[in-house]
Amino acid sequence: MPHFAKTLFIINPKSGRQNKLNIQDLIRKHLPEDSFDIVETEFAGHATELARQGAKDGFRVVAAVGGDGTVNEVARGLLGTRAALAIIPKGSGNGLARHLNIPLEVPAALDLFHNSTFSRIDTCTINGHPFFCTAGFGFDGYISSIFARNARRGLRSYVELILKEFTKFKPGKATVQLNHENFETDCFVLTFANASQYGNNAYIAPMADIRDGLLDVCLIRELSLQKAMAVSYGLLTKKIATSGHAEFFKTQEITAQTKEQMPFHADGEYVGEACEFHVQIKPLSLEVLIPAS
Template identity: 75%
Template sequence: MQESDKILFILNPKSGRQSAVDVAALIPQYLPQSRYEIVLTEFAGHATELARHGAKEGFRVVAAVGGDGTVNEVARGLLGTQAALAIIPKGSGNGLARHLKIPMQVSQALKDLSTNKFSRIDSCTINEHPFFCTAGLGFDGYISGVFANNSRRGLRSYVELVLKEFLKFKPGKAAIKLNQENFETPCFVLTFANASQYGNNAYIAPMADIRDGLLDICLIPDLSMRKALAVSYGLLTKTIATTGHADFFTSPEITVKTEKPMPFHADGEYVGEASEFHVEIKPLSLEVLTPQ
């Protein structure tokens, strides 16, 4: 990044992890005041508006300061613009930041901005909703909806909800079309991965390449408690593909029809329910700022 590049920082004051860190107070330690502006989000979707406006105003870089939801909102506002996305991780999962090797410490992420480089990554849509890390339907989507209405945030709260809701969820049936093939399957989890992980170093698609123009698709047809333990271990050790409980595919797009409406998420944020899904990748459609 050049010294003449101006940065717009979009801060979500309610992001979970490191909520006590005063990012606005830290920024002047790493950048002269002439090189940046700071704005705060005030409501859901506000970061997209702010990012789009910042790009129109000529900011070369728009930095999302928050968690995966904030990153998603800022990134979607930058699609089709000349501005690049930077991430200052301040959430509980930080999936895209971790995939791009951005430091989890706010101070280090700010310090690295001056030496970071520009590159491009793929983006994706699920039923026209942009996502950049992962999207999915089934249990993932169900939990995202429950978590959205939960007053407590963070990893511990999320894990507690998963354990509480696991036995309540019943998988549906899905008809899938990808790579000119059609098949039907039970569907406990169907994840569409652009990046390798959900966040918190839980690797749902360890082989995913965010610049290859392909979705990495993980299908878990059914999941007993015994299988769930093996899958959980696989998520944390990048070995989910060897558990025997998940099937993997790659494709630039996929169409899914479910027997009954199923909840779905985009980058961990609950979107709603649907019985038809179309997911596709947009190759190298977003410019980002990442470590050398």
């Protein structure tokens, strides 16, 4: 990175991991005092406002200090600006940070400011809502809607919720249009991937390239308990594409309709319900700070 480009750190004080760390003291320890400002979020959506204002105020880099939700909010505020996104991971999933090889420990992520470079990545929207890793509907959207109301956070709570709700969820029908083709399908999961993973090294689209201008679409039509175990193994070993239980497509744009409204997520965060989904990719539309190597 050019010598300590002026950086705005946006901290989500409620993010799940490493809450005992004094993030502000660590920032002051790792960077020259005149090279940054620090603000904290106060409500949902606040990080987007702060990031957008930071870009207007001339900050070259705006750093999201938090989990995937905070990263999504900050990145949304930087779209269409000249500011670059940096990530200090402090969540449980850290999907975009992992894809970009950002160190997961806060001190190591701050050390990155001494040896980094700028790069551009694709961004996407689902029904107009920006996302940077994955979005989708089906079982993952259903889980996101329940998890949003869950007082307990973290990976363990998420896994417990999946195990509890798996047998309750019934796949619906969807009509899908992509690459000038239409087809109807059962739909347990329909995931739109810009990056390779959900987070926690769960690779839903291990072949995804965040700079190729294409969405990687993963369709799982139906899933018995036995198949779910095979898919879970595939997620953790990057072998889901060869598991025989998932289908993959590459496209720049996709539309899907369902008969009933279904919950959907963007970067793991519950967005709402819809019965029509329009997903697009915007090539190389966000600048990010990544390791120089």
